[in-house]
Amino acid sequence: MRFVDLGPLEGPTLFFGGPYGNLQALLRLRQIAEELRLPPERVVCTGDVVAYCAQPEETVNAIRAWGIPVLAGNVEQQLAAGRDDCGCNFAPDTTCDVLSRRWYAYCRAALSPESLAWMAALPVGLRFEAGGRRIGVVHGAYSAVAAYVFRSTPWSWKRRELELAGCEVIVAGHCGVPFLHAEGGRLWANAGVIGIPANEGIPRVWYLLLVPLPGGGLRASLHPYAFDHARAAALMESAGLPRQYADTLRTGLWDNCDILPVAETCARGHPLDFPPVELPPPERP
């Protein structure tokens, strides 16, 4: 696996996932990062820059112009390798599987050779240190780029991934639902995605902040924001992309819960709320 080590990072760092070709959501997040005075090297995208929405090439160009670290999601890996499907691990013939053939073909046709070459060169993971903690950033999971890891995924599975990665914190994306899950001084943080709302019934999306604490330790918090979802949805309809995902941008609700475990399916339509999580400084021997 190609991991890039960023070394120690000082100050707050913002993470976000899945722009999905949603230029409006990406540009609004860049404004937020600038309002927070975060330099590009302290903003990280967990991958899937293109997918459901209407402006894949424009979104790639905008994220490259921003100059932030970006991971290869499964969509970048599949596109760069010239494969015929998105690699999202959708069950055969589910709605997501059928509709993905349309948006994936749209992305393939829209992307320039330069954008595909950029995707091919992206790392699959990042490591850095902050607040005395080792942090790994991956797309789905450490051991599999397209693994769906939810809040309801057992901690024993997450702990094993943290051990494999050699980290106290993993930041991931891919599954589309943000969460914070901390146990025993370790943390799995899903930064969510910004291209499609999180199935709350609210047309908004989420990002993650990790803030080193004075004296050591880290504070993790998730934050929602709104963007011009009406324009993003209208562009999808003009492009002939699946109507279901344009509706999701407007309603904040997913068309189906094919990929979700029971707990996350039952949470459909309920506003998300995340108390911040603080990790203490590591114990010194």
Ligand SMILES: [Fe+2]
């Ligand atoms: Fe993904």
